[in-house]
Amino acid sequence: MAVKIQVTFDAASPPTLGAFWAQVLGYVEDAPPAPFATWDECLDAMGVPLDQRDSAYAVVDPDGLGPRLWFQKVPEEKAGKNRVHLDVNAGAGLPAEERPSAVRARAAELETLGARTLYEREELGGFWVTMQDPEGNEFCVQ
Structure with a gap:
């Protein structure tokens, strides 16, 4: 069985930081779950308010080889040096x-x-x- 991993980033703006890393790594935005064609449809169905839709973002390797990158909104700014980096x-x-x-x-x-x-x-x-x-x-x- 293949082990799947996800690397999580704390971020002030998950969509912006996720878009940066997608460009760097040749990744794409993670697709919404079926049967939804868009994330807005999915989030509408889940009842997520418009002002909270930037709270998370994910990008994936289109070839399915690299880890999924998850970006989650946090209120505090980065402090200190990373203990792990890409x-x-x-x-x-x-x-x-x-x-x-x-x-x-x-x-x-x-x-x-x-x-x-x-x-x-x-x-x-x-x-x-x-x-x-x-x-x-x-x-x-x-």
């Missing part, structure tokens, strides 16, 4: 001398989506860029 692999399969330029190029793309570069690091034969998503969660591009 790594975005931009240099997989490239020769070592080509990885830094591929990683830097991917980091530049992610900045156009709202990410912020914190620093670059090269050690133990690896190269990565540490970044923050639009809500300040750290992640690495390697």
Whole structure:
């Protein structure tokens, strides 16, 4: 039996942060449950008020291989460094001398989506860029 996992993010704006990570990872919005064609139909049927419809958001790997990402609204802002973070692999399969330029190029793309570069690091034969998503969660591009 395959183990399914979900990675959960606390967020100020779940739909906005979820849309960012969907673009980063090539994910899509999680589909509403049958028989609903849209989330609004589903939430209407559940009686969820309009002002609460931004309280959660989920994205999934369209190939069904990666974990589901769940974004839940919380009132407090992020405080401190993440204890767990995602790594975005931009240099997989490239020769070592080509990885830094591929990683830097991917980091530049992610900045156009709202990410912020914190620093670059090269050690133990690896190269990565540490970044923050639009809500300040750290992640690495390697």
